[in-house]
């Protein structure tokens with residue numbers, strides 16, 4: 001039987017492989033670092049003009065799998081810088097009612113392990129991007145991808161500024177709104193779930209004493225009876241490693257949004273648009289504060305205080321979107337990773353970890369092809385097949401987790417609470433639950 005891609009095979013003997021990566025987010029940069037480490041030529045084209053061009057989000061949970069992927073992609077000194085600059089580990093994960101009554105508490109030592117590499121971490125997104133961008137010679141900022149074309153044995157990326165770049169493989173790492181995916185897989189639309197999250201940071205140097213102790217313990221999750229859910233996480237600054245973990249030069253002008261050196265508690269309030277009374281996207285901090293305050297108006301005072309204390313300049317909103325499952329496509333010179341193919345709701349906190357998993361697997365496939373250990377396109381096809389499997393499974397699980405949080409219905413929420421209370425009294429089940437955290 002003929003291979004499905006014989007005419008497209010790449011001859012590593014006659015020319016060195018060149019990889020074009022569209023998007024310098026978590027997945028694209030990790031792939032670039034991994035390829036660089038293996039001596040494969042790769043260039044990243046990122047739309048942002050600087051690290052502070054737009055809000056990167058707050059903190060991100062890195063799972064043991066994500067940590068392993070970073071360890072394989074980064075040179076040892078950068079992995080060390082990443083490790084040192086992660087937030088101090090929290091003490092527990094609490095599932096609470098909107099009255100702040102405990103349902104289930106999982107102590108950190110049930111979740112963490114002694115593995116120096118593969119463990120749970122909490123990292124500032126700004127710091128993570130500093131780590132991932134460090135020492136990349138071919139990182140082109142201010143390059144907004146417009147379209148690609150296949151030209152003979154090459155693929156050409158065209159940018160909005162009229163320039164172009166040629167390579168052997170083009171990787172879509174341009175996030176949920178991927179333009180590459182829109183051209184490559186036009187029948188794979190992104191779905192707006194109708195749920196919106198508003199997030200903010202409360203700086204601990206100013207407000208630690210005003211916050212309920214439970215909220216300073218690590219992570220708290222609340223699915224309220226009123227269709228509103230709340231996520232709370234500590235990001236306690238640990239260390240800096242030179243420029244990694246420090247503020248960017250222009251972040252002083254940018255205000256607290258890009259402040260990267262102060263410890264904080266972040267919160268995210270999520271609900272359906274109608275429940276929040278938001279017909280359209282809202283970016284005015286005063287309006288966002290009013291909407292979030294109103295959403296938790298009937299909740300325990302500790303939650304209301306938390307929401308009220310957010311620094312206004314750190315408030316932002318996210319429309320929660322998810323991907324649709326796409327069947328196999330013929331493998332060629334364009335491939336995808338991360339949110340560009342399997343965007344998911346943030347309700348399981350695994351999207352970045354899936355992007356890292358993709359990056360390390362795609363890196364291995366490309367390196368095997370570049371070294372002629374395997375046919376390049378056969379290796380990429382195997383990556384794509386596995387990635388579709390775990391990536392869309394993770395997207396489906398994340399969608400279910402969102403629905404359980406904001407759309408459960410009274411009966412199902414009561415059942416969920418009874419189950420949490422029961423698990424809280426059953427340490428072996430708790431340990432099993434803890435072992436599933438951060439996995440797809």
Ligand SMILES: Cc1cc2nc3c(=O)[nH]c(=O)nc-3n(C[C@H](O)[C@H](O)[C@H](O)COP(=O)(O)OP(=O)(O)OC[C@H]3O[C@@H](n4cnc5c(N)ncnc54)[C@H](O)[C@@H]3O)c2cc1C
Pocket residue numbers: 022023024025026027028045046047048057059060061062143144145146173174175176177178179197199268318337338339340344346349350351352353354355
């Ligand atoms: C509120 C929130 C909290 C989250 N928390 C977690 C968490 O704790 N743990 C976790 O694992 N995941 C979390 N996620 C999900 C996670 O952020 C994403 O899954 C992850 O960032 C995806 O990585 P990526 O590299 O695929 O895309 P991104 O990180 O989104 O990177 C895409 C990059 O492409 C660039 N780009 C876009 N268009 C173009 C273009 N036309 N040309 C050039 N460049 C372009 C963008 O500027 C961006 O830099 C969270 C998401 C949200 C919204």
